[in-house]
Amino acid sequence: MVRVRFAPSPTGELHIGNVRTALFNWLFARKNNGTFILRIEDTDLARSTEEAIDIVTSSLKWLGLDWDEGYDKGGGFGPYRQTERLGIYREMVEKLSNKNLIYQCYCTAEELEEKRRIALQKKQTPKYDGTCRNLTKEERQKLEEKGKKPVLRFKITPKIIKFNDIVRDDVEFNSALIGDFVIARSDGMPTYNFSVVVDDILMKITHIIRGDDHLSNTPRQILLYEALDAKPPIFAHLPMICGKDKTPLSKRHGVTSIAHYINKGVLPDALFNYLALLGWAPEGNREILSRDEIIKEFTLEKVAKNPAVFDEDKLAWIGSNHIKSLSIDELTHKSIPYLKNAGYLSEIIDENLFNKLKDILEAIRTHLTCMSDVVNYVDIFLKDEIQFEKEAEEILAKEECKVILKALLEILKKGMPEFKTLISELKLTTGKSGKDIFMPIRCVLTGKIHGPELHYILEILGQDKCISRINDIL
């Protein structure tokens, strides 16, 4: 039985790289009829917030990644929030203590920082030097009396640690190069390397799927598994997602949180599709895939080893493809919040208005890559006053243009013919054709030289509005 987890630390926005990690865990679970667990790693009291937990859960839900066990819904291996598991960590500390595998360290953060700095300066490997490893009881007592609160360090046994990683194949580390690391802070809180291992053991995690940045933590964790008499799970380290400069996506790349894409109105299915394709590819040459297709084909063995650059252009292309496959009703519903937000719509939308919106969306849908794009195309339909582009003004200023518009006005005064009939009538009365008639109409009705097909524009605006816009110019 496959059991995987996504274990974010709730310290702010949910990063797109973490979302990808969550997605791959979820895909692996769903593919194998396994269990997907959401665990909150909030032992960093200074940075963890409740608000950030809400961001994590709402973002995952938005993407459609549901969890089977988690801090908010329980499960047989809870609690699923690390600050609620402190007793468990204490027990495990006790276990290591009984085996004489840990010791108190009284070095201050400043001292350690200084030593690290000097080591780096001397071009040596910064590594805890074991100052406190062999402190006598008396020495410890003295330090305690001075009010020093110790951290707990794990004693590294020098050995070659080998493990197999589904993505990386065989990986090997020499633990002699690793210093004794901290498993509990002076305030008693467990550190990441310790709490993950304890939780993953107790939650019976079978596969650890996480970012590449954790690869070099793995030997430490394997040592802890062994110390706690547990068998290490199977690892799969995912390549990083990078920005244009090829360094892992971080704050300095600007927008890196999923919130940005949610707000933009990127379809969840589109982001899901795009993220799945970052470091993974299905059999064959398909690019646009549904959730079910991705689940069906997903395997960790096919995950790429090399980092991937996040490409907004391709996301947009995938987005427009998913928008194409939406029904017009769905598309219209999804556009409404963005139209309201931009001030195009009031709260109440009756059936007439909804139908008009449907027509508008049908006219502009080939231009959309995400839902917030709608606001760039609807002004010509929903605004009373239209803005004229310079090129449009130039065209409208021409004499031959006025002739066309006058003829058009005459036709429209009699009624609203079918578009094709209208155009052939115009051709007859003016003797013009092609661009010569179409451009003036487009310019007078929209103020722009580009836009949706003309027949949509006439139909949506209707007789009265068309007449009044022509009159404004003549």
Add this chain to the structure above:
RNA sequence: GUCCCCGUAGACUAGCGGUUAGGUCACCACCCUUUCAAGGUGGUUGCACGGGUCCGAAUCCCGUCGGGGACGCCA
């Protein structure tokens, strides 16, 4: 600095010893067309480098270079 990982066009990837190195985004051209978009057709751009092994290397081995990660009382 040490250790670990990675290296197919501008970007994402397919490729597991014999391929004219395939697909997608972007870009360019043409077609379609009332404009733009969409759609269609075609095109430019790539195996980081140097050595081996082999009849034969993008693919296996070694080295170099380049990028990244870890070396935290962050996760």
